Amino acid sequence: MPHRSLTAAALLAGAVLALTGCAQPAAKPPAAAPASDDHGAVADAAEVSEPQLALLTIDPEGGVRQLDLLDETETELGSVPAPERTATDGRYVFADSGEGMSVIDSGRWTWDHVDHFHYYLAEPALLGEVAGRGAATVATTLSSTTGGTGVFFAGSAEAVLLDTRALSQGELVERFRLETAPHDGMVVPIGSFALVTEPRDGVAASVSVVDEDGMPVPGRTAACAEARGTIxxxxxxxxxxxxxALLATVVDGAVEIERVAYPAGAAAPRATDFAGRDGRPTVAAVAGDRHLWLLDTRERAWTLLAVDRPIVQATAVDDQAQHVLALGADGRVLVIDGASGQTIAQTEPLVAESLAIDAGAPTLVVDQHRAYLNAPAERALYEIDFADGARIARVFSPPTTPAFLAETGR
Structure with missing residues (x-):
């Protein structure tokens, strides 16, 4: 298993020019498809005509199940150590137990070619464990067959870049594993590079660019006080x-870092957890319980919206109607006008009991047509047509508690 282990001092040795100003380039680079000529295909996977959407759930004991949203069949995939949190890129689900991270391959993915898509179906699998201690922060890209997947273990202060192409072939391969000073950090893949946080006094204070082997790229460091949250x-x-926020792009084979500052005078808590529909430029983040931030990465601009009721989660749909979906503190799913902040549709309180007790956190996820919400205490999975007045399209009753939820096939 190839990997490189470096100290934080070695990581910074080549980073001699701090880009604290992070001036914006004269022209904004266009969006690019993943750098691959195979259109996301891998051996033993079938290309199909439509996205193979599914809901992958993990119960409190670590039991993994996947519900096919096309034919409503359910498959038991096995078990992993009981997770404390999960993350996903739409194909893989990363289940963090606090003593390592399990990688689950749903066997379903979409390859985004900008103007069209390719859809694939393969056998799901439990790929194994990535060693590490403490909370694992995961950062993914838009491709599940190329590039890297970043994992930072807060307890052991290790920054790991997994080889995503190897994951697509059923192998856990670490491109690098860096030893850093203790902090809640991140490893964020971008092209054939990655951004790794560096601490000051135990808090993430800057990010440095490293190559896919973990070697620092000279002159590519940017200040980022209290770095937290990535997408x-x-x-x-x-x-x-x-x-x-920092926005990293690859231009002419090199990483460019821009700073997108909050609007002057904006009085709201900062964004720390971003969410949005896959492949879209705008993402949302809760700002306290009465505001939300919208970050348009194409326009390099923030918008602060006051909302008309308390919310606990938000995700940007970014369609022509500028919808934002939110989970209200009372357990309702809200469709919010992204221009005014007003609620234009809502469900009944679907997860009030789950929010009131420690039964697992409800997670609101969204694709182009539907939103999905797990209700651990209520032991249900909801499919919501947000464009049709927040109509409940389907309700599923899983045989085990859906403590964690990921939509796969996206």
């Missing part, structure tokens, strides 16, 4: 900072 959009990779 990849069609435009580039986002990292949240105390004063706004």
């Amino acid at each position: 990849t959009t069609r435009v580039g990779a986002v990292i949240g900072c105390a004063d706004g």
